[in-house]
Amino acid sequence: MGTIHVMEHPLIEHKLTLMRDKRTGTKEFRALLQEVAMLMAYELTRSLPLAEVTIETPVTNAQFRVIAGKTLALVPVLRAGLGMLDGILNLIPAAKVGHVGLYRDHDTLQPVEYYCKLPSNLQERDVIVVDPMLATGGSASAALTVVKRHGAVHPKLMVLVAVPEGIKKIQTDHPDVDIYTAAIDEGLNEKGYIVPGLGDAGDRLYGTF
Ligand SMILES: O=P(O)(O)OC[C@H]1O[C@H](OP(=O)(O)OP(=O)(O)O)[C@H](O)[C@@H]1O
Numbered sequence: 535m536g537t538i539h540v541m542e543h544p545l546i547e548h549k550l551t552l553m554r555d556k557r558t559g560t561k562e563f564r565a566l567l568q569e570v571a572m573l574m575a576y577e578l579t580r581s582l583p584l585a586e587v588t589i590e591t592p593v594t595n596a597q598f599r600v601i602a603g604k605t606l607a608l609v610p611v612l613r614a615g616l617g618m619l620d621g622i623l624n625l626i627p628a629a630k631v632g633h634v635g636l637y638r639d640h641d642t643l644q645p646v647e648y649y650c651k652l653p654s655n656l657q658e659r660d661v662i663v664v665d666p667m668l669a670t671g672g673s674a675s676a677a678l679t680v681v682k683r684h685g686a687v688h689p690k691l692m693v694l695v696a697v698p699e700g701i702k703k704i705q706t707d708h709p710d711v712d713i714y715t716a717a718i719d720e721g722l723n724e725k726g727y728i729v730p731g732l733g734d735a736g737d738r739l740y741g742t743f
C-alpha cells in the first residue's frame with residue numbers, strides 16, 4: 535500500500551489558508567499556488583538518493599555528493615495542475631514535463647481525457663503526477679493509469695488538498711502510489727466539491743467563473 539505524506543510546514547499551511555479564503559483573487563491565488571508547490575517539492579525531494587562524485591576544487595580533489603539516478607518527469611493534470619508546475623521547476627529546472635488533459639464531467643463526476651503528451655522513456659524516470667485537488671480521485675487515478683500505460687513505474691502523486699474518498703480511490707486503483715498532500719479535508723459535498731476546500735482550483739487560477 536502506498537504511503538500518505540501530509541506535508542506539515544508552517545509556510546505551506548499559511549499559504550494554503552490564504553488560498554482557501556474566497557476573497558483571495560486570481561493573481562494572488564496563482565502566486566500562492568506556485569509558492570506552495572515549490573515548498574512541497576522541497577519536502578518531497580528530501581528523500582532523493584545521492585551519489586558520490588570527485589570534484590576538483592581550486593584547492594584539491596575531494597569526494598562530494600550529487601543527486602543520483604533517474605531524472606524526474608513532472609506530469610501536471612490540465613488545467614489546474616499547470617498552476618503548480620513553475621513552482622516545482624524553480625527547484626528542479628532539469629525535470630522533463632508531460633501533460634495530461636482531463637476534466638471532470640459536471641454531472642457524472644467522471645474524468646474525461648482530452649490531451650496527452652509525455653516525455654519518452656518514462657520507465658527510466660521518477661514520475662510525479664501533479665494536481666491541486668484530489669476529490670473523488672477519478673481524475674488523479676485516470677492520470678496515473680495514463681502515465682503507467684506509457685511506462686511509469688511507481689509514479690508519485692502530489693496534490694494540495696485531498697479528502698479520504700480520493701485517497702481511498704487511489705489506494706484501491708493504484709496501491710503502489712505514494713501520495714503527497716498539504717492537507718486532508720473533511721470530505722465531499724453533494725456536488726463533489728471538497729469541504730471546506732478552496733472551490734474550483736482551475737476556475738480560481740484562471741478566473742473562469
Ligand atoms: O478527484 P476528482 O473528483 O476527479 O476532482 C479533481 C479534479 O477536478 C479538478 O479539475 P477540473 O475537472 O475542474 O478541470 P480543470 O482543472 O480544467 O478546471 C482538479 O484540478 C482535478 O483534476
Ligand SMILES: O=c1cc[nH]c(=O)[nH]1
Pocket residue numbers: 614667669726727728729731732733734735736
Ligand atoms: O473541490 C474541488 C473538487 C474538484 N475540483 C476542484 O477544483 N475542486
Ligand SMILES: [Mg+2]
Pocket residue numbers: 614734735736737
Ligand atoms: Mg476545474
